[in-house]
Amino acid sequence: MVRAKLRIILSLILASCLLLNYLQSANAIERKKPDWLASCPEVIDVNPSLETPKTRFLRFQNTGQVFSLLAHNSVESVREPNSIIGCYVIADAVTNRAASPEWQIGSLNRDASGFYFKNAAGITWRLLLSTDGLTLETLPGSLYYKSGLGFKIDEMVTKATDCKVRDSRLGSIRLGFPRNSDRVPQLGVTQNLILVIDFPDARLNEDLKSVVDNVLSPATVEKFFTASSNGKFSPKFSIFPTVITLNSLDSSFLPYSTGNYLNNGAQQDHRMVKEALSLAGLKGSLNGYSSINVFAPTSRSLGYYGSAFLDLALNVSGSTLLNSQLVGQVGTISSPVPSWKVFAHEYGHLLGMYDYYIPGNGNTGKSPGPFDFMGNTTGNAPSFFGFQRWVQGWIEDSQVICDNKIDSSTSHILTPLNENSGKKLYVHPIDGSIALAIEMRTESEFDSLNGNDGLLVYLIDMNIGSLQGPISIQPSEQDVVINPRDDVEKYSRAPLSSGQYVKVKDVVVFAEVVSKKEAKFMVLTAGEFQTKLESLSKEKMALEQEIVLGSETKTAVMPVTKPVIKAKTIICFKGKSSLKVIGKNPKCPSGYKKKA
DSSP: OHHHHHHHHHHHHHHHHHHHHHHHHHHOOOOOOTTOSSOOOOOOBSOTTSOOOEESEEEETTTTEEEEEBOTTOSSBOSSOEESOEEEEOTTGGGOGGGOGGGSEEEEEEETTEEEEEETTSOEEEEEEOTTSSEEEEOTTSTTOOTTOEEEEOOOOOOOSSSSOBOSSOOSSOSSBSOOTTSOOOSEEEEEEEEEEEBTTBOOOSOHHHHHHHHTOHHHHHHHHHHHTTTSEEEEEEEOSSOEEOSSOGGGTOTTOOSOOEETTEEHHHHHHHHHHHHHTTTSOOTTOSEEEEEOTTOSSSOSOEEEEEEEEEEETTEEEEEEEEEOOOOOTTSSSOHHHHHHHHHHHHTTOOOOSOSSSSOSSOSOTTSOTTTOTTOSOOOOOHHHHHHHTSSOGGGEEEOSSOOTTOOEEEOOTTSSSSOOEEEEEOSSSEEEEEEEEOOOSSOOOTTOOEEEEEEEETTSOTTSOOEEEOOOTTOOOSSOSSHHHHTTTOSBOTTOEEEETTEEEEEEEEOSSOEEEEEEEHHHHHHHHHHHHHHHHHHHHHHHHHHOOOGGGSOTTSOOOOOEEEEEEETTEEEEEEESSOOOOTTOEEOO
């Protein structure tokens, strides 16, 4: 009898275990779309009865990345705020092998010790919910740990009252205000070190200074930043006197050059930089520099490579340095994309700037085309956007037209961005995270616009992270490029010239008069602009009629024996507007030029 009861109990326990295993396997649905290269780790909550904050997004403030919350046991994003416990993904990045996709998906969990985030690469961040309930702060010992930073729980945006639109992430790099003070100082003169390295299996046989000048061209980079800041910032680059040969083989870092730099549980490019600094410190002083820039011209494992390291804590003679970069084989200054641009682009990150482009073939339609260095290094007008110059302090508050409430009766005037005098930037905050910006772009030392000078109009969206297209060009509606090869060509004609306009959300930017010295424009509602167009159309018709009537030949009073002089027609143009003038001796009206 006892044995029979024991068999029944054992059977029930076995059945319970089988049922538990079945339920666990049924709940452990793999969260992964067919094109995703990684799936979400299991979501764990040991205290599901306890209330948690709700959200739709987590913003990792260290990198500025925005993770979307997936619905329970689904690969689709939630539509309404849910409990913060769940699976999160950066959908665009998790399909891109070069973006380390296993880092771009993870689960926010809760165990007996509290909250933690674990990604598909197996990296775990211990977290503590801040007292205001808005930030899951990383705890000491976590990767990228820095006091006060972690995962930001998305908040509702409100109407902006200040044109200095606030960065919602407050991470290492920032799109808006305030600028991160941990980055390289952006005003005055800074000292920066270039450290050239090679390897036992990839030795450098060129002259040290020659290879630096032929690839990084620090003199060009210094000149570029000085010009872009209108003389307010001047980085100086010094070359470490000897090449540092690492103890490790080049092939030991990335033997297959896969582009996946996380190998054997360590970030291999970080390992390369740390070993370089450790050996260089034995040969000379590394003190007194705002940044250390490691250059590996012979590295085959890195491939075409340039990367900035933000908040990678490097021990420099007992002090911590947070701004460094690593550049590999990126061509020469004579390459189709001059190599100095790669070096300067990465240095832009050390100043705290985003990547404005979306990884791919350059024709997503969501990059700034040719107009900013942090967008496309292939662009022919790489001067930094006016808004970013404002964040950096290269444009003063007094040089910005802050238009909180649009006054359509007012005409605004801007002067060229790359000149010192006058107003440089117009900003209209649309809400707490989006702003309309306008600046005047003209030919300059580093900008070649091929005759497309004018007012550049763009939107800045603080809800869109680095490498996601946070700045979108609003091109002239009269100069659309048909079948462009990429964004650089698509937006090449974007600046507005005289008489041109573009509709942006609920307003229209109308360029009244654009010259080489200044640009006069209005910002109107759609209805007001329609009235303006009708008025301009009537004025143009009246002008044409006046010219024709005032200049036509009166043949009735001429003697029959004399030939009749026929009226002539010429085409006059101003910017991209044209006008037909008819008469015996037709002349272009003031402000117009005769077309050859």
